[in-house]
Amino acid sequence: MTETPWRLVIHGGAGSERIAHGDPDHEASARRGLNQALDAGAVILAAGGSAVDAIEAAARSLEDNVCFNAGRGSVLTEQGVAELDAAIMEGRERRAGAVAGITTTRAPVSLARRLMEQGPHVFLSGHAADHFAEAAGLEQVDNGYFILPERRRQLEEALAAGSDADPIKYGTIGAVAVDQHGNVAAATSTGGITAKRWGRVGDSPLIGAGTYADNRAAAVSATGSGEFFIRAVAAHQLAERIRLGGENLQQALDAVLTDIEALGGKGGLIAVAPDGEAAWGFTTPAMYRGDASAKGRTVAIYAGEEDR
Numbered sequence: 325m326t327e328t329p330w331r332l333v334i335h336g337g338a339g340s341e342r343i344a345h346g347d348p349d350h351e352a353s354a355r356r357g358l359n360q361a362l363d364a365g366a367v368i369l370a371a372g373g374s375a376v377d378a379i380e381a382a383a384r385s386l387e388d389n390v391c392f393n394a395g396r397g398s399v400l401t402e403q404g405v406a407e408l409d410a411a412i413m414e415g416r417e418r419r420a421g422a423v424a425g426i427t428t429t430r431a432p433v434s435l436a437r438r439l440m441e442q443g444p445h446v447f448l449s450g451h452a453a454d455h456f457a458e459a460a461g462l463e464q465v466d467n468g469y470f471i472l473p474e475r476r477r478q479l480e481e482a483l484a485a486g487s488d489a490d491p492i493k494y495g496t497i498g499a500v501a502v503d504q505h506g507n508v509a510a511a512t513s514t515g516g517i518t519a520k521r522w523g524r525v526g527d528s529p530l531i532g533a534g535t536y537a538d539n540r541a542a543a544v545s546a547t548g549s550g551e552f553f554i555r556a557v558a559a560h561q562l563a564e565r566i567r568l569g570g571e572n573l574q575q576a577l578d579a580v581l582t583d584i585e586a587l588g589g590k591g592g593l594i595a596v597a598p599d600g601e602a603a604w605g606f607t608t609p610a611m612y613r614g615d616a617s618a619k620g621r622t623v624a625i626y627a628g629e630e631d632r
Contacts, residue, residue, distance in 0.1 A: 328506040329600035329617060332360050334382050336612030337495015338547045338592035351625065354391040358614040358623045361385040361499070366616040371502060375509035375543070376414050376437070379499040382512045383410075383433040386497040390472055392612070394497040395432060398470050398515020400479045401522060406470035408515055408530040412436040415508035415537035415598070422447040422529040428464045429457040433513045436529070438462065446531065450528045463591035468513070480517040496528055498535070498545030498594060506598045509542035510535050510559070517550070526550025533559035539598050541567040542576075547611065548591010550582050562595060574603040581607050602626065 326473025336358055361583065365382035369375070390512050398406045410432035411422035421440030424447070430434045435457045439448060448456055458464050496514035512535040514528040527534035527550040534550065536559035537543040537592035553559075565576035577593050585607050592606030594613065606612055606627075614623040622629075 328502040328598065330502060330504050331596050331600045331602050332362060332365045332369055332378055332382060332499065332501045332521035332616045333594045333596055333602050333604060334358065334365070334386065334497070334499045334614045335545060335547055335592060335594050335604070336386060336497050338590075338606045338611035339495045343546050344495060350391065354612055354625070357386065357389040357391045360389070362614045362616040362623070363622055365499060365501060366621070369503055370618065375411070375501040375503040375507050378501045378503065379509050379511040380395075380412065380433055380437055382499040382501075383497060383513050384431055386499075387431060387433060387513055392497050392611040393495050393515045394513040395430070396470050397472055397475065399518040400471065400475050402483070402519045403515070403522060404476070404479060406467055406515055407520075408432045408470070408513070409525060410436045410511070411529040411535040412440055412511040412533060413531060413535055413537040413543075414440070415511065415543055418538060420446050420531045420535075422531060422535070423449065423453040424525045424529045425450040425457050425523065426453045426457070427467045428454045430463040430465045432610065433511050435460075435462055436511070447529070449525075451515060458498040460594050496547045498547060500543040500545050500594050500596045502543070502596045502598055502600055506539065508537050508539055508596055508598055510537040510543035510545050514547045527553035527558065530554060530555050534559060536560050538563050538564055538567070542573060542595045542597050544590060544593060544595045546593050548584070548608070549589035552587045552589025553591065555587060556584050556589075558584060558593065562593065566597070573597050573601050574605075577603045577605050581605055595600070
C-alpha cells in the first residue's frame with residue numbers, strides 16, 4: 325500500500341497590523357514560534373504518527389507562545405478577562421470536540437481533543453467545560469496566567485478607539501495535517517477579539533465555520549472576521565466545494581474567501597487534502613503561516629514570501 329505524503333500547515337492569525345506594537349523583536353520571535361510549532365507536528369508525522377497527534381502538538385506549541393492570540397497571550401474581553409475557544413476534528417469518522425469561553429484550562433486544544441475522544445457531547449462552554457477539563461486531569465491555572473501586559477494595553481487601546489477598532493488585528497492560531505495513512509485533521513484555538521462582549525463566540529470553535537475535517541475532501545482552519553466566517557459556514561463550504569462541486573483545493577479556498585469578502589469580512593484559510601496537497605490564502609495584509617512536508621518547509625508572514 326502506497327503511503328500518502330504527510331503535510332502540516334499552520335497559521336498564527338491573519339490581520340491588518342503586527343500582533344504586538346512597539347516590540348522590534350516581535351516578528352523574529354513569531355517566525356521562531358511558527359518554526360517550533362512545525363517542529364512539534366512534523367516530527368510526529370515523519371515518524372508515521374497521526375494527523376490528530378500532529379495538529380494537537382502544533383497547536384499546543386502556538387497556544388504556549390505569547391506571540392499569538394491563543395492560550396497564554398490571548399486578547400482580553402471588554403471586562404479584562406481571557407476567554408478561550410478551541411476546536412479539533414478528525415476526517416476519517418468526522419469526530420469533533422469544541423469548547424468556548426473557558427477561563428482556567430491551560431491547553432484549550434487538548435481539552436477539545438479530550439472531549440472529542442470521551443464525549444458524548446461535541447461542544448461544551450464556560451465553567452462546565454473547565455470542570456470537564458479538571459475532571460479529566462487537564463492542568464488548570466488562574467486566569468491571570470493567560471494575561472500579558474501588552475494585551476491589557478491593547479484592550480485599553482481598543483476601548484479608546486471604540487467602533488473604529490480593528491477586531492481581527494491580533495488573529496488566532498490553527499493547524500491542519502494529513503498523515504501517511506491519508507487521514508486529515510484540523511484544529512483551531514483563539515482568545516477571540518479584543519474587547520469582545522461577555523459571552524461572544526466566534527467561528528474558531530464552531531465545527532463547519534472555523535474548523536472542519538473530512539477525509540472525502542480536506543481539513544480546514546480559519547482566521548479572521550469570525551461573524552462572517554460563521555455566516556459563510558466557511559470551512560464546511562470549502563470542503564463541500566471539493567466533494568460535491570469538483571473544485572480543486574486552492575480553487576475552493578479562494579472561492580470561499582471571495583464569498584466572505586463579498587459579505588464584508590476578511591481573513592484567511594489554510595487547508596490540506598487527503599492526497600497531501602496544501603493550500604492557503606488571505607485577504608488581509610498578512611497572515612502568520614508555516615508549511616512542512618518531507619520535501620522541506622516554509623514560514624512566512626506577508627504575501628508572496630514563499631514559493632509553493
